Amino acid sequence: MKSLSFFAQLGLLGFASASSLSCSVDAFQKILNRNNLNGTVLAATAIAANGTYHVSDDEAYSTSPTGLPALCQLEANMTTVAGTTYSFGLFLPNEWNDRFLAVGNGGYAGGINWIDMGAGVGYGFAVMSTDTGHQGGYQDTAWAYHNDESIVDWAWRALHEATVTSKVIIQDWYGQSSKYNYYSGCSVGGRQGLRALQLFPEDYDGVSSGAPAWWTTHNQLFALKVLLWNFPEDAEHTIPESMFNVIGDEVLRQCDPQDGLTDTIVSDPLGCNFNLLTLLCEGGNTTDCLSGPQLDTLYQVYGDWVDVNQTFVFPHYLYGTESSWSSAIGTGSLSSIENQSGFAQDLLGFGSAWNYTDLTYATVQLADKINPGNATADDFDITPFQARGGKLIHHHGLADPTLPTGSSLYFYSHVARAIASSNTTIDDFYRMFLIPGMEHCMSTPTSMNAPWYIAGANQAAELGDDVSGVPGYRDAEHDVILALMNWVENGTAPDYIIATKYTDDSTHDEVLRQRPICPFPSQAKYSGSGSADLPENWSCEEY
Ligand SMILES: *[C@@H]1O[C@H](CO)[C@@H](O)[C@H](O)[C@H]1NC(C)=O
Numbered sequence: 001m002k003s004l005s006f007f008a009q010l011g012l013l014g015f016a017s018a019s020s021l022s023c024s025v026d027a028f029q030k031i032l033n034r035n036n037l038n039g040t041v042l043a044a045t046a047i048a049a050n051g052t053y054h055v056s057d058d059e060a061y062s063t064s065p066t067g068l069p070a071l072c073q074l075e076a077n078m079t080t081v082a083g084t085t086y087s088f089g090l091f092l093p094n095e096w097n098d099r100f101l102a103v104g105n106g107g108y109a110g111g112i113n114w115i116d117m118g119a120g121v122g123y124g125f126a127v128m129s130t131d132t133g134h135q136g137g138y139q140d141t142a143w144a145y146h147n148d149e150s151i152v153d154w155a156w157r158a159l160h161e162a163t164v165t166s167k168v169i170i171q172d173w174y175g176q177s178s179k180y181n182y183y184s185g186c187s188v189g190g191r192q193g194l195r196a197l198q199l200f201p202e203d204y205d206g207v208s209s210g211a212p213a214w215w216t217t218h219n220q221l222f223a224l225k226v227l228l229w230n231f232p233e234d235a236e237h238t239i240p241e242s243m244f245n246v247i248g249d250e251v252l253r254q255c256d257p258q259d260g261l262t263d264t265i266v267s268d269p270l271g272c273n274f275n276l277l278t279l280l281c282e283g284g285n286t287t288d289c290l291s292g293p294q295l296d297t298l299y300q301v302y303g304d305w306v307d308v309n310q311t312f313v314f315p316h317y318l319y320g321t322e323s324s325w326s327s328a329i330g331t332g333s334l335s336s337i338e339n340q341s342g343f344a345q346d347l348l349g350f351g352s353a354w355n356y357t358d359l360t361y362a363t364v365q366l367a368d369k370i371n372p373g374n375a376t377a378d379d380f381d382i383t384p385f386q387a388r389g390g391k392l393i394h395h396h397g398l399a400d401p402t403l404p405t406g407s408s409l410y411f412y413s414h415v416a417r418a419i420a421s422s423n424t425t426i427d428d429f430y431r432m433f434l435i436p437g438m439e440h441c442m443s444t445p446t447s448m449n450a451p452w453y454i455a456g457a458n459q460a461a462e463l464g465d466d467v468s469g470v471p472g473y474r475d476a477e478h479d480v481i482l483a484l485m486n487w488v489e490n491g492t493a494p495d496y497i498i499a500t501k502y503t504d505d506s507t508h509d510e511v512l513r514q515r516p517i518c519p520f521p522s523q524a525k526y527s528g529s530g531s532a533d534l535p536e537n538w539s540c541e542e543y
Pocket residue numbers: 050066067
């Protein structure tokens with residue numbers, strides 16, 4: 001056990017020292033046994049500075065992180081309180097920043113997210129990811145069929161138990177507990193973070209949640225429903241793929257100028273009163289326009305999913321998502337529809353005989369009744385997290401063609417409503433940043449080239465296997481993880497986060513443009529002079 005003054009000296013340098021224990025299966029098995037943690041260490045390997053962790057046999061996360069700092073990698077298989085098992089991976093850097101970071105998963109992915117762990121360890125965090133209790137790809141749901149305990153592991157239990165276990169291992173390994181604990185995840189990973197702060201407010205001091213798929217029972221069925229609106233191929237009402245860009249161009253014409261700058265980025269889709277009728281074929285013209293039945297489909301796609309008795313089920317895709325519609329609303333292919341049937345077949349337990357033609361409002365009602373694994377993150381009163389000093393940064397792309405951005409607005413407003421009479425101010429612990437032109441968790445259509453990169457979950461890998469943080473800008477103004485830390489540890493709330501678009505994201509050596517992303521409900525407004533590619537010519541304004 002090292003003396004406290006030793007660590008205090010190192011603290012001045014910002015990093016604690018490496019562990020004196022050896023990075024071996026034996027050493028970690030002893031740590032598990034000593035702490036009554038029911039698990040088996042599968043691997044432990046020391047990786048030298050600038051090294052690679054070679055991922056083997058992980059369908060969901062097969063990319064190997066490179067350029068790692070010197071660290072000890074470990075993987076263990078654990079038994080939960082319910083007797084099920086999950087595995088998790090941990091990167092323990094030699095130069096530790098005294099903090100713990102858990103990173104999330106995506107879709108139904110059963111795998112350890114090594115590549116996001118690589119991005120996290122670059123800051124000096126001890127980083128953990130769990131396979132959530134099963135092995136498999138993003139769309140694979142077969143593991144869940146009549147397997148309620150595994151669904152709970154996927155929904156929240158594996159992440160919670162892996163977090164508790166990791167904190168114990170960190171304490172033994174470094175001889176001191178982590179000073180602060182963080183979480184970063186996107187999509188289903190964003191949901192995991194929200195669910196964790198609702199069920200276990202003590203697990204994390206700060207949560208970065210991107211494009212959270214928080215409304216599991218509705219968003220999974222919406223993914224199927226929206227495809228059915230534009231189905232089958234070649235039907236009178238089906239909008240052909242060739243029209244997606246025509247619709248997108250008309251959206252740009254009507255909805256781009258609202259923010260004071262015509263720049264191919266639809267910055268304020270919520271503020272646009274888009275007139276769909278300009279797309280209707282007239283006077284025998286049948287090119288680059290929509291027939292009446294097709295226009296009806298377009299109204300449906302831009303309208304919420306409202307079902308029996310005018311009941312709201314799920315929000316719609318926003319204006320500005322059209323260039324990615326071949327995956328979003330689909331092209332009427334049966335295979336894409338069959339690929340979205342897994343939630344009903346396996347998580348609701350209907351089995352493979354369940355057909356998309358069986359999707360009705362009763363399916364939604366049943367889903368809400370079962371609420372598989374209690375995955376839906378709808379405990380909107382998050383004051384217990386606020387009361388223990390927790391901070392939440394939520395972000396979502398306004399051009400998300402996978403999970404409608406409106407679901408984040410719904411979540412935000414329901415939290416605001418739930419805590420309205422609780423003597424807490426939402427801005428003091430929860431801020432939401434809507435990123436114009438960003439798609440699902442990352443990237444921007446080439447037609448927009450919007451600044452999107454803030455080092456959120458899943459983003460670094462888009463730049464490269466060795467990327468951590470925002471290349472060229474390691475500060476709380478540009479980096480959502482550093483912004484979260486600054487808020488949690490210094491009490492400095494982010495009044496904006498500057499998003500970056502590199503000329504070439506893969507080389508990321510030259511910035512194309514940067515722009516502030518403002519906390520909802522304020523929006524970035526162009527000053528009217530100077531380069532619109534410079535963040536200083538923009539400001540956050542409330543409307
Ligand atoms: C890190 O390793 C890569 C090859 O994996 C090499 O190209 C690069 O020069 C190394 N960087 C340093 C700083 O050693």
